[in-house]
Amino acid sequence: MSGTEVVREKQAADWNRPRHIEPDGEGELLEVSMGPHHPSTHGVFRMDVALDAERVIRLKPVFGYLHRNHEKIAEGISYLASMPYTDRLDYICPLTNNWAYALAVEKLTGQEVSERAEYLRVILGELTRIQNHASSIGFLIQEMGASGTPLMYAFREREKILDLFEELTGARMMVNYMRFGGCRVDASPAWLDRARKVVAGLPGFVDEFEQLLTGNEILMARCQGVGILRPELAVNAGVTGPMLRASGVNYDIRKVDGYGIYSRFKFRVPLGDHWDVYDRFMIRLLEMRESIGILEQALKDIPGGPVMDPKARIRGFRPKPGEAYGRIEAPKGELGFYLISDGGPNPYRYRVRPPSLINLTVLEDMCLGHDIADVVLIFGSVDIVLGEVDR
Amino acid sequence: MKTVEEIKAAIEAAVPNAGVEIVANPSVSGQRSLRLRPSHALAVARFLRDDEELKLDFLSNVTGVDWPDKQIAEKVMVTRTVTRTVDGVEQAVEETFEETQKRVEPGYLEVVYHLYSVAKKHGPVILRMRTVNRTDQVELPSMTPLWRSAEFQEREVFDLYGVVFTGHPDLRRLLMWDAFKDHPMRRDYVEPDDFEYEPTAHDEVMKRAQAHHVAAGTVSAEQAPVARHEGSGAGQ
Numbered sequence: 001m002s003g004t005e006v007v008r009e010k011q012a013a014d015w016n017r018p019r020h021i022e023p024d025g026e027g028e029l030l031e032v033s034m035g036p037h038h039p040s041t042h043g044v045f046r047m048d049v050a051l052d053a054e055r056v057i058r059l060k061p062v063f064g065y066l067h068r069n070h071e072k073i074a075e076g077i078s079y080l081a082s083m084p085y086t087d088r089l090d091y092i093c094p095l096t097n098n099w100a101y102a103l104a105v106e107k108l109t110g111q112e113v114s115e116r117a118e119y120l121r122v123i124l125g126e127l128t129r130i131q132n133h134a135s136s137i138g139f140l141i142q143e144m145g146a147s148g149t150p151l152m153y154a155f156r157e158r159e160k161i162l163d164l165f166e167e168l169t170g171a172r173m174m175v176n177y178m179r180f181g182g183c184r185v186d187a188s189p190a191w192l193d194r195a196r197k198v199v200a201g202l203p204g205f206v207d208e209f210e211q212l213l214t215g216n217e218i219l220m221a222r223c224q225g226v227g228i229l230r231p232e233l234a235v236n237a238g239v240t241g242p243m244l245r246a247s248g249v250n251y252d253i254r255k256v257d258g259y260g261i262y263s264r265f266k267f268r269v270p271l272g273d274h275w276d277v278y279d280r281f282m283i284r285l286l287e288m289r290e291s292i293g294i295l296e297q298a299l300k301d302i303p304g305g306p307v308m309d310p311k312a313r314i315r316g317f318r319p320k321p322g323e324a325y326g327r328i329e330a331p332k333g334e335l336g337f338y339l340i341s342d343g344g345p346n347p348y349r350y351r352v353r354p355p356s357l358i359n360l361t362v363l364e365d366m367c368l369g370h371d372i373a374d375v376v377l378i379f380g381s382v383d384i385v386l387g388e389v390d391r
Numbered sequence: 392m393k394t395v396e397e398i399k400a401a402i403e404a405a406v407p408n409a410g411v412e413i414v415a416n417p418s419v420s421g422q423r424s425l426r427l428r429p430s431h432a433l434a435v436a437r438f439l440r441d442d443e444e445l446k447l448d449f450l451s452n453v454t455g456v457d458w459p460d461k462q463i464a465e466k467v468m469v470t471r472t473v474t475r476t477v478d479g480v481e482q483a484v485e486e487t488f489e490e491t492q493k494r495v496e497p498g499y500l501e502v503v504y505h506l507y508s509v510a511k512k513h514g515p516v517i518l519r520m521r522t523v524n525r526t527d528q529v530e531l532p533s534m535t536p537l538w539r540s541a542e543f544q545e546r547e548v549f550d551l552y553g554v555v556f557t558g559h560p561d562l563r564r565l566l567m568w569d570a571f572k573d574h575p576m577r578r579d580y581v582e583p584d585d586f587e588y589e590p591t592a593h594d595e596v597m598k599r600a601q602a603h604h605v606a607a608g609t610v611s612a613e614q615a616p617v618a619r620h621e622g623s624g625a626g627q
Contacts, residue, residue, distance in 0.1 A: 064566040069551075072576055110419030235448050235509045238540025251449075251509045322418020325452065325505055325515060338454050338505070341418060353452040353505075361543055390566060 040376040043386030054371045059364045066390035074350040084176040090388040095124045096330040098178035104326030104337035117182035119302040126291040131158040132331035133284040140380040181312025223278035227366040227378035237361045241333025246272035246279040253329035280381040356384035392513035424517035452505040453544035455552035459498040533559035551576035
């Protein structure tokens with residue numbers, strides 16, 4: 001029985017315990033501590049791996065190297081003061097973090113959002129998704145040994161998008177852009193024109209990227225049939241985002257909740273049917289194409305008007321005692337904020353539902369039975385940022 | 392999707408003596424929740440997951456909340472017998488006073504679960520459970536046997552709040568290191584006294600270092616470390 005079949009059987013039988021593979025053959029087990037400063041871990045993250053020859057028979061992730069108790073800090077400061085701090089969660093996608101937090105506070109206070117701001121949020125959110133997916137594919141290929149070229153292709157495009165962010169918000173990454181009831185500054189007509197120009201160039205980039213990668217023999221050999229995640233397990237383990245859809249589960253919060261104005265746009269939800277690393281890679285490529293479609297629609301329809309709701313209060317407000325959970329489809333999965341108010345100017349409880357951390361729940365299940373070299377790929381295909389995992 | 396009342400009725404029909412309560416939410420979001428009795432929580436959760444109509448197969452979010460002891464000051468009228476001198480004679484007179492009495496409402500730890508359905512695309516259904524107190528009776532049943540997504544999140548609640556999940560397969564600290572003692576997300580958490588380490592501490596720094604060791608309980612006051620070079624022989 002091959003390693004993949006063992007994993008499929010284990011996952012099918014019971015997704016709880018025991019979750020390890022019995023070593024076959026003679027000899028000793030090798031315990032390897034991968035990380036926290038391994039180049040493939042995207043930051044400071046450690047995996048305690050037990051190996052039988054090269055085969056992974058146990059894998060335990062170790063977290064917390066970047067823990068700064070973000071939630072505790074947010075409980076001591078006002079609602080608005082947490083906004084710049086959300087940029088630091090998933091620092092590849094600060095704008096979607098802003099959005100999720102603004103959405104949760106708007107739910108708590110009943111704040112309306114201005115029409116133009118809704119469009120700007122969609123535009124920025126989808127640009128964020130494209131640059132996240134491009135760079136995450138680039139990193140994945142880099143871990144396969146293609147050092148440089150594909151990643152530089154992705155980063156060239158990401159840089160164009162970050163230039164747009166910088167022009168609009170003043171910062172490439174730490175944007176602090178969204179506010180309860182709208183956005184901080186308005187986009188000028190010149191900015192929208194430049195955004196249109198960048199978006200017009202994106203399909204060419206995706207074509208080029210696809211041509212460069214999808215049929216690549218090494219990529220196919222390394223990715224296909226590796227890191228299989230069954231749909232039942234994916235749902236049960238709370239996996240979200242491209243990971244879940246690559247397992248063939250049709251669940252996109254943009255469609256399900258239709259938050260913001262997503263119900264107005266036409267787009268499709270790509271789904272995988274082999275549930276492996278290659279599918280995750282393909283889903284991200286296809287999602288980039290769908291995002292380009294949404295961007296074209298949004299940039300065509302964006303109305304005039306104020307960028308903040310005229311009645312919006314961004315500071316000095318005290319929400320009624322109660323709670324709200326708001327969630328969005330961030331590029332990495334379901335990003336949620338759960339807020340409890342006790343009537344004071346600070347949240348009584350502030351909780352981030354980090355997609356990166358929860359998607360790692362199944363890391364061990366996906367890696368069992370594979371070679372240690374494949375662990376790097378499977379881990380890369382999860383697409384995490386440690387700023388969000390450890391908070 | 393069913394309303395909270397309908398879900399409550401369905402739970403009560405399926406799980407006898409479930410004792411589910413609806414928790415109001417006065418905020419605009421209107422997301423009301425169901426409080427479960429820890430003794431019946433697993434049965435109720437299993438019903439919610441497997442019920443054909445609800446099919447809440449996706450546990451999205453697990454949150455710990457700390458509600459510390461609350462001091463409530465109440466004004467009470469108290470009648471007491473006091474001795475007063477009336478017309479030069481000492482007499483026992485009954486008088487009524489208004490007094491402020493302090494009552495302590497015991498605190499508890501709470502865990503909140505946000506459930507959605509991927510199959511039926513609805514949600515959220517919010518469940519909450521309370522511990523008995525914040526000190527020695529902090530056990531709650533783990534939801535990990537039903538939803539794997541609770542595995543890391545319950546470890547985080549255990550780590551940061553100190554809720555002990557019975558039935559969790561691998562209950563260890565998630566973010567803090569294993570030797571760490573306290574639970575940093577609790578409202579009454581006090582950060583450890585931070586002092587700059589100096590190999591040859593003296594004067595102010597040494598005083599603070601000694602106070603820290605005594606306060607942390609690592610040594611008694613007499614044994615508080617006296618900074619000197621090891622093996623230098625000075626002062627022996």
